Amino acid sequence: MNAPTGIGARVKRKEDQRFLTGTGRYVDDLPLARATYAYFLRSPHAHARIKSIDTSAAAKMPGVVSIFTGKDVAEAKVNGLICGWVVKDKHGQPHKSPPHPVMAIDTVRYVGDTVAMVVANSHEEAKDAAEQIHVDYEVLPANVDLATALQPTAAQVHAEAPGNLIYDWELGSKPDVDAAFAKAAHVTRLDIVNNRLIPNAMEPRAAAAEYDKGTGNYTLWSTSQNPHVLRLILSAFVLGIPEHKLRVIAPDVGGGFGSKIFCYADETLVCWAAAKVGRPIKWTAERSESFQTDCHGRDHVTQAELALDKDGRFLAMKVETIANMGAYLSTFSTAVPTYLYATLLAGQYTTPLIYANVKAALTHTAPVDAYRGAGRPEATFVVESLVSKAAQEMKIDPAELRRRNFIPPNAFPYQTPVALQYDSGNYAPIIDEAINIADYKGFEARRAEARSRGKLRGIGFSSYIEACGLAPSQVIGQLGGGVGQWESAQIKFNPTGNVQILTGSHSHGQSHETTFAQIVSDKLGVPIEQIEVVHGDTATTPFGMGTYGSRSLAVGGSAIMKAADKVIAKGKKIAAHLMEASVEDVVFENGTFKVAGTDKAVPLGQAVFAAYVPHNYPLAEVEPGMDENAFYDPANFVYPAGTQICEVEVDPDTGVVDVVNFTAVDDFGNIVNPMIVEGQVHGGIVQGVGQALLENAVYDKETGQLMTGSFNDYAMPRADDVPSFKLGYKVTPCPHNPLGVKGCGEAGAIAAPAAVMNAVHDALAPVGVTHVPMPATPLAVWQAIHGAQAAA
Amino acid sequence: MTISVAMTVNGKPASGKVEARTLLVQFLREHLGMTGTHVGCDTSQCGACVVHVDGKSIKSCTILAVQAEGSNVLTIEGLAESADKLHPMQEAFRENHALQCGFCTPGMVMSAIDMVKRHDYQLDEPTVRRELEGNLCRCTGYHNIVKAILAAAPAMKAAGV
Numbered sequence: 004m005n006a007p008t009g010i011g012a013r014v015k016r017k018e019d020q021r022f023l024t025g026t027g028r029y030v031d032d033l034p035l036a037r038a039t040y041a042y043f044l045r046s047p048h049a050h051a052r053i054k055s056i057d058t059s060a061a062a063k064m065p066g067v068v069s070i071f072t073g074k075d076v077a078e079a080k081v082n083g084l085i086c087g088w089v090v091k092d093k094h095g096q097p098h099k100s101p102p103h104p105v106m107a108i109d110t111v112r113y114v115g116d117t118v119a120m121v122v123a124n125s126h127e128e129a130k131d132a133a134e135q136i137h138v139d140y141e142v143l144p145a146n147v148d149l150a151t152a153l154q155p156t157a158a159q160v161h162a163e164a165p166g167n168l169i170y171d172w173e174l175g176s177k178p179d180v181d182a183a184f185a186k187a188a189h190v191t192r193l194d195i196v197n198n199r200l201i202p203n204a205m206e207p208r209a210a211a212a213e214y215d216k217g218t219g220n221y222t223l224w225s226t227s228q229n230p231h232v233l234r235l236i237l238s239a240f241v242l243g244i245p246e247h248k249l250r251v252i253a254p255d256v257g258g259g260f261g262s263k264i265f266c267y268a269d270e271t272l273v274c275w276a277a278a279k280v281g282r283p284i285k286w287t288a289e290r291s292e293s294f295q296t297d298c299h300g301r302d303h304v305t306q307a308e309l310a311l312d313k314d315g316r317f318l319a320m321k322v323e324t325i326a327n328m329g330a331y332l333s334t335f336s337t338a339v340p341t342y343l344y345a346t347l348l349a350g351q352y353t354t355p356l357i358y359a360n361v362k363a364a365l366t367h368t369a370p371v372d373a374y375r376g377a378g379r380p381e382a383t384f385v386v387e388s389l390v391s392k393a394a395q396e397m398k399i400d401p402a403e404l405r406r407r408n409f410i411p412p413n414a415f416p417y418q419t420p421v422a423l424q425y426d427s428g429n430y431a432p433i434i435d436e437a438i439n440i441a442d443y444k445g446f447e448a449r450r451a452e453a454r455s456r457g458k459l460r461g462i463g464f465s466s467y468i469e470a471c472g473l474a475p476s477q478v479i480g481q482l483g484g485g486v487g488q489w490e491s492a493q494i495k496f497n498p499t500g501n502v503q504i505l506t507g508s509h510s511h512g513q514s515h516e517t518t519f520a521q522i523v524s525d526k527l528g529v530p531i532e533q534i535e536v537v538h539g540d541t542a543t544t545p546f547g548m549g550t551y552g553s554r555s556l557a558v559g560g561s562a563i564m565k566a567a568d569k570v571i572a573k574g575k576k577i578a579a580h581l582m583e584a585s586v587e588d589v590v591f592e593n594g595t596f597k598v599a600g601t602d603k604a605v606p607l608g609q610a611v612f613a614a615y616v617p618h619n620y621p622l623a624e625v626e627p628g629m630d631e632n633a634f635y636d637p638a639n640f641v642y643p644a645g646t647q648i649c650e651v652e653v654d655p656d657t658g659v660v661d662v663v664n665f666t667a668v669d670d671f672g673n674i675v676n677p678m679i680v681e682g683q684v685h686g687g688i689v690q691g692v693g694q695a696l697l698e699n700a701v702y703d704k705e706t707g708q709l710m711t712g713s714f715n716d717y718a719m720p721r722a723d724d725v726p727s728f729k730l731g732y733k734v735t736p737c738p739h740n741p742l743g744v745k746g747c748g749e750a751g752a753i754a755a756p757a758a759v760m761n762a763v764h765d766a767l768a769p770v771g772v773t774h775v776p777m778p779a780t781p782l783a784v785w786q787a788i789h790g791a792q793a794a795a
Numbered sequence: 796m797t798i799s800v801a802m803t804v805n806g807k808p809a810s811g812k813v814e815a816r817t818l819l820v821q822f823l824r825e826h827l828g829m830t831g832t833h834v835g836c837d838t839s840q841c842g843a844c845v846v847h848v849d850g851k852s853i854k855s856c857t858i859l860a861v862q863a864e865g866s867n868v869l870t871i872e873g874l875a876e877s878a879d880k881l882h883p884m885q886e887a888f889r890e891n892h893a894l895q896c897g898f899c900t901p902g903m904v905m906s907a908i909d910m911v912k913r914h915d916y917q918l919d920e921p922t923v924r925r926e927l928e929g930n931l932c933r934c935t936g937y938h939n940i941v942k943a944i945l946a947a948a949p950a951m952k953a954a955g956v
Contacts (some may be wrong), residue, residue, distance in 0.1 A: 019889045019897075022897030023881060027897050206835065207834075257899075290838065513895070681892070681938075685938040714841060721927065722937040723928065728936070
C-alpha cells in the first residue's frame with residue numbers, strides 16, 4: 004500500500020531529489036553563453052562626499068567591458084528605489100521619503116553603498132579592475148548609534164528628513180493609558196535594546212540578466228522571494244521597462260528569511276546594464292557584500308511599561324520605540340515597526356489599553372527591513388519580557404500570570420485595543436501542554452541539581468501571538484500598503500491527466516512543491532507523483548505576491564483550493580453530460596464524479612480527457628480544456644499562537660549560557676504536512692536562540708565600520724549551540740480560509756528570544772542580576788554577574 | 796598565465812587550464828560546470844563547498860585547483876549509485892527532512908559521510924553536533940540534520956559504504 008499523500012500526511016519532499024544530488028539550479032549555477040561578470044565597488048566610509056571618481060586606470064585593465072558610476076546611471080534617467088508602504092505620522096502626514104539612488108551620486112551613506120559597477124569577462128578581472136578605481140572621498144561625521152540618532156547633534160543622513168526622523172507614529176490613546184497607570188497597584192518597567200541582526204541566508208544574493216535586442220525583452224534571474232513584485236517595482240518605478248518586456252525568474256533560492264523580498268540596487272543595475280553591455284551579466288554577492296548590503300533586521304531601542312492590578316491583571320501597556328531604518332528606506336521598511344509591531348502588543352492577553360509611540364530614525368548603516376518575523380519578534384520580546392519581569396516582581400508564577408490574563412476561548416473573534424481582530428485561538432491548553440512536555444513541575448529539582456554542579460539553571464516562558472498572511476487588501480490599502488495582498492493559483496491539467504499547479508507564491512526552502520501538491524492530491528484525488536508545482540517565473544506563473552509573512556499556505560494554498568473548486572465545478576458539468584445526468588445530482592468523491600444512488604461514475608481523468616478531446620462534450624454550455632485560475636484575497640490575517648519554554652544553564656565562571664531544554668507548543672490551525680511544519684519550527688527557534696545568545700550586527704560608533712562583517716565576527720548559530728527540540732501542537736482551525744490553516748514559518752523566531760532571555764534572567768536572579776542585554780554573550784553575562792556582585 | 800591541471804572527479808578524468816589563483820571549488824563549478832558544490836562565504840566558514848579529496852572531506856574553497864592535481868575528487872554529484880539508489884546519507888537526509896532550501900546540503904552530506912567514517916560508524920548526538928562545527932545551516936536549526944546523520948551511520952555500515 005502506498006503511503007498517504009493527502010492533507011495531514013508526512014509526505015517526503017518532492018524537491019529533495021535534486022537538492023540531494025547536486026542538481027538544484029540556483030542563480031549562480033546558470034550557464035549563460037557569452038556572460039560577463041559584474042563587481043560592485045562599495046563605499047568604505049559610512050558617510051562621505053564623493054569629490055571625484057577616476058575610472059581611467061581601471062578601464063585599461065584586462066578583460067574590462069564597461070564601468071558605470073552614479074553619474075552614468077543618473078544620466079540614463081534610472082530612477083531611485085522605492086519604499087512601498089506609506090506610513091502616516093501622528094499628525095496624518097506621510098513619512099519622509101529621501102531619495103534612494105541605485106548608485107551613489109555625490110554622497111555615500113553607509114559602508115557598502117554602491118559607488119561603481121565594473122563589468123568584465125570574469126569575476127576576477129572585474130574585481131581586479133575595481134581596485135584600480137580611484138575615488139576621492141571627503142569623509143563626513145557618521146551617525147550610527149540608534150540611541151542618539153534623533154538628537155540634534157547627530158549627523159544628518161538626508162536633507163529631506165530633518166533630524167533623521169522618518170516618522171513619529173502612534174497607536175492608542177496616551178491619556179487613557181496614563182489614567183490606567185495612575186490607578187495601577189504595580190508597574191513593571193523595562194529598557195530594551197532589540198539587537199540588530201543580519202539575515203544570512205546561506206545562498207548569497209545573486210542576479211543575472213540578459214537583453215534580447217531583437218525583441219527588446221529583458222530576462223532577470225534573481226534570488227527573489229517574490230519575482231512578480233520585483234518585476235512590478237523595476238517596471239513601474241525604477242527602470243521603466245514595460246512589464247511585459249521584463250521576465251523575472253527566481254529559480255531555486257537558497258533561503259531568504261525576508262532579506263530576498265526587497266528590490267535591491269545590485270539586481271537593478273545588472274538588469275539595466277545588460278542592455279548597455281549587449282551581453283548577459285552575472286553577479287553573485289561575496290559573503291562580505293551580503294553582510295554589508297543585505298537588509299538587516301530588528302534594531303529597536305524601547306522603553307516599555309506594564310500596569311497591573313493587585314491580582315496581576317494587566318490594566319495597560321505603554322511602549323516608546325525608536326526603530327532603525329538605516330541609510331535608505333527599503334521596500335517594506337516603514338511598515339515593519341508600525342503595522343507589524345505595535346499591532347501585536349496585546350499578545351495573547353486581555354490588556355484593555357495600549358499606547359505605542361514609534362519613531363523611525365535614519366542612520367549611516369545598511370537599510371533595515373523585514374527579517375523572519377518582522378516586527379512581531381520585537382513586539383513579542385517587549386510583551387513577554389514585561390510579563391515575566393512582572394511575575395518575578397509580584398512573586399506570581401510566570402505561567403499562572405499568563406494564564407490569568409489570556410484572552411478566554413469564548414471571546415473570539417476578539418478585538419484588541421491595537422487594531423487587530425483575532426479570529427480564533429485557545430491559549431490555556433497550549434501553555435498546559437508546554438508545561439507538561441517541559442516537565443515544569445520537575446524544574447526546581449533540576450535547578451537544585453545544577454546548583455550542586457556550580458551551574459545556575461533558569462526557565463523562561465514566551466507565549467506569542469503572530470499575525471500573518473497580511474490581509475485583506477482593502478485594509479492594507481487604507482494603512483498605506485502599496486500592493487494587494489491576495490495570492491494567485493492556476494491548476495492546469497494536461498490531456499493525459501497530470502497536473503501543474505502554478506502559484507504566485509515562491510519556495511526558497513518552505514517545501515511548496517510538496518505541500519501544495521498534497522492539497523491538490525487530497526482535494527482532487529490525483530496521485531501526488533502526477534502533480535508538479537511551478538513557481539518563480541513571471542512568464543509562466545500568474546501574477547502573485549510571493550512569499551513572506553508566513554502567507555504562502557494560508558493565502559497561496561487557499562487560492563489553490565479555490566482553483567480546485569473550479570475544476571470540480573467544471574468537471575461536474577462534463578461528467579453530468581457523460582453520465583446523462585443532471586448536474587445537481589453529480590457528486591465528487593475520491594477523484595470520481597458519481598450520480599448519487601446509482602453506479603454511474605466518471606473518474607476526473609476521464610472528464611479531463613473529454614475536456615481536451617471534446618467529441619462527446621457539452622460544448623454549448625462548457626468550454627473545452629481544464630485550466631482553472633483563482634485569486635484569493637483573505638478576509639483577515641491568520642493568528643498562529645503558541646508557548647515556548649526554554650531552560651538554560653549558566654556557568655557563572657565563564658558566563659556561557661547553555662540551552663539545555665527547549666519546548667514549543669504551537670497552534671498553526673490545521674496542518675498539511677507535520678514533518679515540514681516541524682522543520683519550520685526548528686529553524687525558527689534557532690534563529691531566535693541566535694538572536695538571544697549569539698548574533699549581533701555591530702557598527703563602530705565613530706567610524707561606522709561594520710565590525711561583524713564575516714562569519715568570523717558574526718556569531719551564527721552552529722549545531723553545538725542548540726539542543727534538539729520538543730514540539731507539540733494544539734489546533735483551532737482558522738475560521739476564514741478554506742484549509743483552516745494559520746502559517747508556521749516565523750513562529751520559532753518570534754517567540755524564542757524572549758523564552759531564552761527570560762530563562763537567562765531566571766537563572767541569574769539568585770545572584771542578584773536584574774538585567775542582561777541581548778545577546779546574552781558570555782561577556783555580557785559575566786559582566787552582569789560581576790556588576791551585580793560589585794553593587795551588592 | 797594559465798596552468799594545466801588534471802584530476803579525477805567522480806571517477807572520471809577531468810582537466811583544464813586555470814589561473815594559479817583558481818580555487819578547487821571554482822574549477823569544479825566554472826570549468827567543469829559541476830554546480831552542485833556551493834559557495835556560501837568567503838572566509839571558509841560555511842562548509843557549503845565540502846567535497847572529498849582522496850577520501851577526506853575538505854572545504855574546496857580552501858585549496859587551489861592546482862593543489863588537487865592528480866587527486867581523486869568526489870562531489871555531491873558523484874555520490875549516488877544511480878538516480879534511484881541514493882547514498883544512505885542522502886537517503887537519511889530525505890527521510891528525516893534534513894534539508895530545506897538545499898543550499899548547505901551538498902556540503903553537509905559530504906561532511907557527514909566523512910564524519911561517520913572517521914568515527915567508525917559509531918556516533919552520538921553531542922559528537923555529531925561538535926563535528927558539524929564547520930557547516931552552517933540557516934534553515935533547519937540542525938535538529939533534523941543531526942537526526943539524519945545518526946540514522947545514516949548504521950545504514951552506511953550495513954551498506955558497506
